[in-house]
Amino acid sequence: MTASSRIRIIIVDDHEIVRNGLSVFLETCEDLQLVGEASNGAEAIRLCDELQPDVVVMDLVMPEVDGIEATRVIRRNHPQTQVVALTSFENDELVPAVLKAGAISYLLKNVSIDELADGIRKAHAGQTTLSPEATQALIESVSRPSPQFDLSEREREVLGLIVRGYNNREIGERLYISRSTVKNHVSNIFSKLSVDSRSEAVALALQHHLVE
Numbered sequence: 001m002t003a004s005s006r007i008r009i010i011i012v013d014d015h016e017i018v019r020n021g022l023s024v025f026l027e028t029c030e031d032l033q034l035v036g037e038a039s040n041g042a043e044a045i046r047l048c049d050e051l052q053p054d055v056v057v058m059d060l061v062m063p064e065v066d067g068i069e070a071t072r073v074i075r076r077n078h079p080q081t082q083v084v085a086l087t088s089f090e091n092d093e094l095v096p097a098v099l100k101a102g103a104i105s106y107l108l109k110n111v112s113i114d115e116l117a118d119g120i121r122k123a124h125a126g127q128t129t130l131s132p133e134a135t136q137a138l139i140e141s142v143s144r145p146s147p148q149f150d151l152s153e154r155e156r157e158v159l160g161l162i163v164r165g166y167n168n169r170e171i172g173e174r175l176y177i178s179r180s181t182v183k184n185h186v187s188n189i190f191s192k193l194s195v196d197s198r199s200e201a202v203a204l205a206l207q208h209h210l211v212e
Contacts (some may be wrong), residue, residue: 014041041070
């Protein structure tokens with residue numbers, strides 16, 4: 001595997017021992033490459049400006065600039081960079097907050113090495129990974145909306161594929177429609193469900209049994 005084809009990663013955590021452990025883990029994965037480390041959100045923002053990584057593995061509770069604000073800035077400035085929230089805090093309020101800020105995944109630090117590696121790869125591919133605790137927190141955080149979501153049959157098909165983890169390109173291939181058409185459907189789904197991210201849409205779809 002060439003260096004250019006590896007997934008370039010920045011680790012952000014205020015505990016050096018955590019960063020060291022993650023860096024050792026990354027060395028064992030041929031397709032993953034650690035390109036930088038940061039001890040807080042402010043450093044993470046500067047590193048992303050400099051290195052423009054593929055994926056940021058982001059702690060949430062840190063000094064100076066926390067992970068949620070750092071995620072918001074990074075995703076605004078570098079939309080091609082995906083953020084995987086990795087935290088030891090099982091705070092239900094953190095889950096919707098960081099996903100709303102732009103993180104694509106939310107994992108707890110008790111995940112296995114293989115689960116974390118898989119989460120990073122999926123994030124790079126535009127797919128969401130949520131810990132069971134995060135999924136439950138999302139469900140509980142979503143206020144009960146009107147029972148009339150008014151999704152079209154096609155929108156329900158697209159939502160079903162989102163729930164299954166397909167990205168826009170894959171959805172287009174499955175349904176034989178263009179990527180721009182898929183993007184329009186996804187935008188309409190978000191609007192009708194009053195959500196801002198795929199993760200929130202998935203949680204709401206599961207909560208209200210919108211898809212089979």
